[in-house]
Structures are given as C-alpha cells and as structure tokens.
Amino acid sequence: MTACDHTSTTPLPNHNRGKLIIFSAPSGSGKSTIVQWLIHEHPEFNLSFSISCTSRQPRGAERDGIEYFFLTPEAFKEKIQADEFLEYEEVYENRFYGTLKSQVDKQTEAGENVIFDVDVKGGVNIKRFYGERALSIFIQPPSIEELRRRLEGRGTDAPEMIEQRLAKADYELTFASQFDHIVINDDLAKAQQETYELIKAFLKY
C-alpha cells in the first residue's frame, strides 16, 4: 500500500482561501502543545484547528467535536466508502484517523488558516495535495528516551499504548526529510519561537 492510497484525488476548488499548516511527529514529541500555543498566543495568524475523525475512544477530557469527531469503526468505514475523507490512515491497528474534506472546506472558505496535527503519512499527503498553499513542519523529539519520559509523564495512555506509540517512533522519524522544515523540540520555548517564525514568514505577517 503506498502513502497515496488514502488521499483524495479530487482537488478542492481554490478561490483565494485560507492556507494550511501541517504538524507531524512521533506521538509525545510535543506537537499538540505547540499547536495549542500557536492558536492561543497568536490570534493574528487566524489559525483554526483541523478537527479530525477518529475511531479511537476519547482520552482524558477530550470532547466530541472539539479535539476529534469520535466515530465507531463502522461509521468511520462508511465515510471511507462515501469518499468523504481528504486523507485517512490506520495509524495504529484498528484505530483510524482522517481529515474530512467538508471540514477543511468549511474552515478555509471562512478565510481561516487551518492547522493540522496528523500522522507522518497524512502530513506528507496533505502537503503533496496542497503544494505551495501548505507549510509542513516536522516536530522532532531530542531522543526516544525523552519521548518515553514525555508519554509516561503525560499520563494519558495505558502502558501497552505507550509501547505501541514508541514502537512506531523510529519509523516515523524516517519521514522527517519529507517535510518543509524540521523543528527539534528540546527546549519548548525555543521550539515554539521557531514555529512562530516559520508561520510568520509563510503567512507573510
């Protein structure tokens, strides 16, 4: 199966709408932390979070329609059949994640710059699909040991889930060079500032 198999081939009509900013990284690298900081601290960027669909259960305080649209595996598969996804991936066994075309359309048509937190394949596919209209940023953890500390410290996943996430990290790191930029998230404030500068230049603020 190639990385393109799950990506829509029908371009969305482009009338000078919002742009797309993609963040990908191994789980635990800190991309949600950075994305949320950008949204809350930089309203001038007019960023709106791309709410994905997932077939996994809500984690911690997650709410339907805010962090994700939580679907049953059956409902997710129905949307695949109906060609409703811009892209989707089975990121972990039996756990699907995908971006709805209608969701991205709605946000960009409102003139918002859409910010994505997607897995590495989804990130590469969205960038390929939108080309110059998209900026793709890979958030790299300083080491796998630190990734483990962060996942354990976050305290939101059962031990076996943490192992699944770590088992995938080496593979995910091999995608880094396919992104427009790599930001190493060692010192959080420094990584936040770097992403801020990249987005500022991309949006020409």
Ligand code: ADP
């Ligand atoms: P991701 O969205 O990539 O899975 P998170 O943003 O949830 O990762 O971050 C994982 C954990 O690591 C969180 O508890 C977060 O507070 C912490 N974290 C993020 N960046 C750093 C950093 N630079 N140094 C230490 N801890 C961090």
Ligand code: 5GP
């Ligand atoms: P989590 O379970 O930690 O919320 O997410 C697991 C992984 O799925 C993360 O790497 C996250 O970025 C990714 N993900 C979330 N939404 C999407 C999506 O719409 N498409 C793809 N391809 N990956 C996604």
